Amino acid sequence: MTHAVVHWLTDPWAEPLNRRALLEVALLGLSGGALGCWLLFFELAYSAESLAHALLPGLVGAALLGLPLLLGGAAGLLVAAIAVALAGRAPVIGRDTAVAIVVTTLFGLGVLLALSPATPPGLQSLLFGDVLGVSNGDLALAGGLVVVLAGALWVLHHRLLVVGFDRTSAAQLGVRPLAVDVALLVLLAAALLVAVQGLGNLLVVAVLIAPASAARLVARRMLPMMLASAAIAVLAGIAGLYLSYHARTAAGASVAGALVLAYLVAGLAGGAAGRLARA
Amino acid sequence: MSAAPATLLRADGLAVGYGGRAVLTGVSFALARGQRIGVLGPNGGGKTTLFRALLGELAPLAGALDLPVRRSVVPQTERSRLDFPVSALDVALMGAVSRLPWWRRPGRADRAAARAALALVGLADRAHDSFGDLSGGQRQRVLVARALVQDAPVVLLDEPFTGLDAASAERLEALLDRLAAEGRGLLVAGHDVEQARRWDRVLCLNGRQVAFGGPDVLTREVLEATYGGDVVPIDCAVHGTDRVVLPPHHHEHAHDA
Numbered sequence: 001m002t003h004a005v006v007h008w009l010t011d012p013w014a015e016p017l018n019r020r021a022l023l024e025v026a027l028l029g030l031s032g033g034a035l036g037c038w039l040l041f042f043e044l045a046y047s048a049e050s051l052a053h054a055l056l057p058g059l060v061g062a063a064l065l066g067l068p069l070l071l072g073g074a075a076g077l078l079v080a081a082i083a084v085a086l087a088g089r090a091p092v093i094g095r096d097t098a099v100a101i102v103v104t105t106l107f108g109l110g111v112l113l114a115l116s117p118a119t120p121p122g123l124q125s126l127l128f129g130d131v132l133g134v135s136n137g138d139l140a141l142a143g144g145l146v147v148v149l150a151g152a153l154w155v156l157h158h159r160l161l162v163v164g165f166d167r168t169s170a171a172q173l174g175v176r177p178l179a180v181d182v183a184l185l186v187l188l189a190a191a192l193l194v195a196v197q198g199l200g201n202l203l204v205v206a207v208l209i210a211p212a213s214a215a216r217l218v219a220r221r222m223l224p225m226m227l228a229s230a231a232i233a234v235l236a237g238i239a240g241l242y243l244s245y246h247a248r249t250a251a252g253a254s255v256a257g258a259l260v261l262a263y264l265v266a267g268l269a270g271g272a273a274g275r276l277a278r279a
Numbered sequence: 280m281s282a283a284p285a286t287l288l289r290a291d292g293l294a295v296g297y298g299g300r301a302v303l304t305g306v307s308f309a310l311a312r313g314q315r316i317g318v319l320g321p322n323g324g325g326k327t328t329l330f331r332a333l334l335g336e337l338a339p340l341a342g343a344l345d346l347p348v349r350r351s352v353v354p355q356t357e358r359s360r361l362d363f364p365v366s367a368l369d370v371a372l373m374g375a376v377s378r379l380p381w382w383r384r385p386g387r388a389d390r391a392a393a394r395a396a397l398a399l400v401g402l403a404d405r406a407h408d409s410f411g412d413l414s415g416g417q418r419q420r421v422l423v424a425r426a427l428v429q430d431a432p433v434v435l436l437d438e439p440f441t442g443l444d445a446a447s448a449e450r451l452e453a454l455l456d457r458l459a460a461e462g463r464g465l466l467v468a469g470h471d472v473e474q475a476r477r478w479d480r481v482l483c484l485n486g487r488q489v490a491f492g493g494p495d496v497l498t499r500e501v502l503e504a505t506y507g508g509d510v511v512p513i514d515c516a517v518h519g520t521d522r523v524v525l526p527p528h529h530h531e532h533a534h535d536a
Contacts, residue, residue, distance in 0.1 A: 041363065155382055162373045165410075166359040172334055172352045173429070174377035220409050222364045 012245040017132050021241055024134045024198045025255055027142035028207055029233030031149050034226045035191050036212030036233075038153070041164045042184055049205045050103045052192050054080030056110030056201050059126045064118065069126075070141070073193045080106055081189075110201075129200025129252035131241075138197055145194045152187055153226070156180070161222060199252050206256035207233055214266035236262040284347055286311055287433050287464040288333060292342035295325075295332040301340050303328050308482055308491045310433065310464040315455060317475035318468040319497075320484035321506050326468040329484065330435050333466070351377075351431035355438055356418045361411035367421045368406040371397050374428025389428070396424035400454055416447025423454060434458065436467045440474070452477075472497060 012018045039048055058076015062069050083106065087098035114123045125133065134142075153160070163170045163180045170177045188208075195204045215229035240255030247254075286309050293306040303325030310316055320326050331337045334350055351374070359370075374396070375389035385393075397406050400420040405413060410421060419439050426434050436455070440448050452474070459465055459479075467478065475481045476494040483489040483496070483505040490496045490505075 041360075155384065158373065158376050158385055159381065161365060161369060162376055164360070165363050165365060165370065165373065166354060168358055169352060169354045171336065172350075172377070173373055173425075174379075179381075216364070220364055221366055221369065225364050 008246070009242075012242060018241065018245065020134050020139060021131045021251060022238065023139055024131055024142055025237035025241060026234050027139070027146050028195045028198055029211070029235075029237045030230045031142070031145045031191055032195060032207035033211040033215070033230035033233030034153060035149055035187060036208040036210075037215065037222065037226045037229050038160055038164070038184055039188065039208055040212045040216060042160075042181070044184065044188065045205075045209050046099075047185075048188055048192070048208050050084070050099055051077060051080055051189065052196060052201060052204050054084070054103045054106040055192065055196065056107055056126065057113060058110075059196070059201065060110050060113040060123060063123055063126065064113065069197055070193060073196060076106075076110075077189050077193065125200065126196075127201050128250060129196070129198050129203055131198045131251045131255065134198055141194045142198070145191060148190065149187060152183070156183060157222070160184070199255065203252050203256040206259045207237070210256075210259040210263045211236065214263040217266045217270035232262050232266070233259065284312075286345075287348050288350070289345040290333075290342065291345075293332065293339050293344050294341035295328050295337050296340055297328075297337075299340065302486065303484060304341075304487045306342070306482075306484070306488045308480070308488075310466065312432070312462045312464055313459050314480060315459045315465045315467060315478040316480040316482055317478040318466055318482045318484065319470070319472065319475055319505055320468075320489075324505070325484045325486060327437065330437060330466070330468065333433075333435060348433055349429070349431040350433040350435060351426040351429040353419070353422045353426050353434060353436040353439055355441065356415060356422060359410070359418075359422075363410065365410050366407050367397060367402055367410055367413065367417075367424075368393055370410050370421050371406075371424040371428055374425040374430075377429050392430075393424070393428050396427040397421070399427060399457075400424045401450065414447065416443045416451060419443065419447075419451060420454065423451075423458075427458075432462070433464045433466070436465065438468050438470070440469055440471060472502065 013022065039045055055073050055076035058072040058074070058079065059069055060072075061067075061076070062072020065072075080102070083102045084099050087102045088095045090098050093101075114126065159175045159180050162173050162175045163177045167177050170180075191208065192204060195207060199207060211229045211233035212225075214232050215225045219225035219228045236258040237255050240258035241251060243249060243258060244251040244254035289309040290306045294301040294304040295306075296302040306329065308316070318326050318329065328337065330352065332339060332344060333346065334352060335346065368390075371393035372385050372389060375385040375392065379385065379389075394403070394406060397403055400423050402413075402417060402420055402424065405417060410418060413421065423434075423436075423439075439451060439455075443451065455465055455467065466482075469475065476497060478494065480492065481494055481497055482491045483501055485505045485507070490501045
């Protein structure tokens with residue numbers, strides 16, 4: 001019995017492919033979990049999703065031209081950011097609608113390119129990720145992302161708190177909200193660029209939003225919330241890989257599913273704790 | 280506080296507004312060390328606009344504004360998010376950020392200053408409570424503590440008594456008296472005429488400066504000019520007929536400007 005459990009637990013990691021996936025998922029979980037908490041409180045969840053989708057034509061374009069995906073993704077992000085900024089100024093239709101139109105257009109363009117006969121096979125990994133196919137370079141990038149995010153969020157922690165708490169009086173506390181917003185968006189862009197290669201265009205948002213939403217239900221201060229969110233992201237990521245191995249489901253989708261499940265569990269636990277506290 | 284000059288700020292014929300259009304004109308007053316000035320006026324009468332000018336967020340359209348010392352502000356508590364994951368100590372510590380370059384985090388001395396400020400406002404035992412779990416009066420005092428950590432000689436308070444029960448209001452008023460006694464200058468925006476009579480000076484605004492001076496400038500004529508015709512006289516054995524209260528809708532708070 002114990003023998004079977006041990007085998008169930010250790011078998012997946014016998015393959016180097018899966019060990020690399022484990023490392024990638026853990027690194028992206030740490031990054032996405034910690035950054036996601038700030039995205040929630042700066043109401044950037046929709047922006048994160050929009051940018052992730054809108055950078056698709058950049059990724060596909062790079063794949064078609066044989067350029068590094070990172071380069072294509074960066075170009076795609078830049079185009080998306082400029083298009084969103086310009087569309088926001090369009091009269092009559094309103095900012096929300098304008099952003100939706102830009103994102104849908106860019107995503108559609110990306111899909112159109114991806115389905116063209118000239119496109120090399122395997123482009124579905126851009127949409128759904130290829131966590132089992134990560135290269136050493138991908139792992140190094142994910143590790144670099146953890147270091148950069150940890151450093152930036154550590155240094156900016158109190159300024160982010162000031163702006164998130166009350167944007168209107170931030171200037172009086174010596175903090176420029178615009179500068180903090182830009183810093184956070186740059187970190188978001190970096191996280192998207194790195195994570196999109198492992199988790200794919202459609203699933204990357206899960207690691208940014210779901211663990212943070214779950215942690216928000218159980219933590220009362222920002223730092224514990226970030227740590228809880230990172231832990232939830234890593235654990236859910238590992239659970240997703242187990243699911244993928246044993247149930248032979250798609251790895252990226254399994255990880256995303258486990259992340260969302262973690263949110264639901266936290267929600268139920270939080271709700272039950274609340275009812276107990278009131279009883 | 281000892282380094283501060285006797286006059287902490289001075290306005291002379293000041294006009295301020297938005298997009299070149301003045302919404303407040305003819306403001307002339309001075310704030311001295313240890314003084315509490317009550318700022319009265321209807322919503323939209325220019326209280327917030329004046330504060331924004333004093334904070335340096337709006338440039339004067341006319342007149343002179345002399346701001347020799349740093350100012351801090353205690354905003355309305357409704358502006359801060361109650362679901363934000365911060366403790367009272369976290370909020371007080373935000374006051375230290377203004378004194379640090381962007382790459383520096385608040386250190387041990389700043390943390391000690393934040394604890395001391397919370398103790399001063401009577402919340403030492405609530406330092407680790409979530410800001411959103413505190414009562415309205417306690418939240419207001421946490422924001423006062425944050426301004427104290429900023430350690431500015433001038434503190435602007437934007438309707439700090441709004442929504443407080445009598446006990447909390449009394450406690451906050453005693454705290455403001457203490458800050459003034461330490462040599463700070465306070466500007467307190469509000470709607471309570473009776474309370475304003477207890478401050479050192481009152482400044483009445485309604486698109487222009489209606490009056491500035493000691494509490495005895497609060498005559499019925501001045502209050503009518505400040506609040507339009509909306510003044511309800513009460514014929515009271517203690518206060519006499521000149522003492523007036525305001526209709527309750529002045530205690531509703533949409534934010535002006």
